[in-house]
Amino acid sequence: MTSEEAPGPRDIAVVAFAQTDHRRTTAESSEVEMLMPVLHEVLARTGLKTSDIGFTCSGSSDYLAGRAFSFTLALDGVGAWPPISESHVEMDGAWALYEAWTKLLTGDADTALVYAYGKCSPGSVRDVLTRQLDPYYLAPLWPDAIALAALQAQALMDAGHTDEPALAAVGARSRTAATANPHAQLKGDVPQGDYVVRPLRTGDCPPVGDGAAAVILAAGERARQLCPRPAWIRGVDHRIEAHALGVRDLTDSPSARLAAENAGAFERPVDTAELHAPFTAQEVILRRALRLDDSVCVNPSGGALAANPVMAAGLIRIGEAAARIHRGASDRALAHATSGPCLQQNLVAVLEGEPR
């Protein structure tokens, strides 16, 4: 085969996005009952049926609701019988999107459905997340998610990168932006509140809630047929740091920076960034690591501080960024997702719309 004949990488785009209204509780619905309307909505946006989809990939964690194998039950909502080509990651749906993007790059499929859901309301999510920690040195101490984020926030203050009023401003800006987001859970004038774990106050922490989201990916011409202005994925990468907090510099996010570099984020400025920063201090860290200045519109959706359905909140960042490109509000956007304690693992996607 000559090099002229070798196929180039395929162009793949996010062509549709849908999400639930995110709410404090959805006790009236099982996971599949909560998820199904979103699957129908995202399919309806493209006119595709389940049987038209080449690959399906989802992200969720059964620990959130304490419901074993909920991800297999959720497949009922897709119409998975007769069997479909399908995969699941026990991670945020952003990583399911990464898998689907890879699958489309190989040429094995032309379309992919990616969905994620999180039901935080049945349990205590800050305690549930302790179970993702190292079982030898960390998990036996039950350091909850807010405590670990507070250690990071204090380190950031000690380094002189922020202070309590600056953090409060991050929360306020997010919830003000969320007033334009009909799906957001926490919006408008939200009191900064008391310390939860000092230095973090209620306002520095994400709301606890349930929700789901779905996107459809398509390759090449298929994407143009399905969407008037596809959000082309120019690059995606994810990188991880050491698990132990004590070996990391908690005031920086070298893994986010490296992922952004590999995704091509620094080649040209972006106009929009959707950052998955569940805690205010993490937005400060990510803005520095990703070199986002004041010219960039950060989290116009309100971000995870306005709605944080765990396991879906990262995928929602990609969906929100893509939706802005779809409607012409952005030409080049960065979307970020995180996983693990204190921004341990980070995924960055760069999305672009074609010139109008």
Place this chain on the structure above:
Amino acid sequence: MPDVLSAPLVVEFPFTRSLGPVQSAFLTGLRERVVLGVRTTDDRTLVPPVEYDPVTAEEIRDLVEVTPTGTVTTWAWNHAPRRGQPLTTPFAWVLVRLDGADTALLHALDAPGPDAVRTGMRVRVRWAEERTGAITDIACFEPYDGEAGEPGATGKSVPAGGHSGVFGDPITGIVAPARLDYTYSPGRAQSAYIEALSARRTVGERCPSCRKVYVPPRGACPTCGVATAEQVEVGPRGTVTTFCIVNIKAKNLDIEVPYVYAHIALDGADLALHARIGGIPYDQVRMGLRVAPVWTEGARYPDHYRPTGEPDAAYETYKELL
């Protein structure tokens, strides 16, 4: 729409893990009130120690004793301790870089209040009274005024360079008990199913697209991917589609073995449910056997199914449900 049901659910499990040589030495050391780190090839000392260099992924085995005193690198005040955390009174979460170490250890600091805590403050280990070879052998840290202490908190002299890391009766594994509490809600479709069962009725749901009736309903048709909503009472009688003979007694289950566990297609249902078969010797149960539920006083679901005495169902009538 019936009320949505909910019930407390506790998920509890002992997380049993074996230890590598470095973790084993570290946790055994804690039992003996010795804190060990591990040296990397670029001469950094990691505490707590790991088996592989987090930067180079090299296997690292060079143990080195550090002192039980150190410096707080960051902290967070926890005014409301939660279950399982090191202290039951308000405390500070801290990352502590022990003297002689290049990395920090997460633990709790017992201090009177947030005003008594700052980054850079000196602290020392408070050992637990009873130690088993676990990170909780460090009860917590406490404020400490002195300079770097000597390795060997026991006050005994230690060999030059500190402890060798070799102990009698080393710890080879840990059990980390986990418990998570939930309020379980089965959702709309399953709530309706359970409500109907309390009146000894079995109610499934029909798919609006393919017309199949699912029992128990899960809220969606797995073939069509659409919501089921139309409620359909099925049974009470049904047909055994397939079965197995259970020969091993289950823990906490008061049923004599052998017994038969079967898939039963209730009349009117397009999905078989499963239940125990009684009222017939285990070796006489067969595919096509017609059965009916047996309820016991106060039960929320049938105790088992028994033969009705009807002629067996023809294979053609249930072969699609196998």
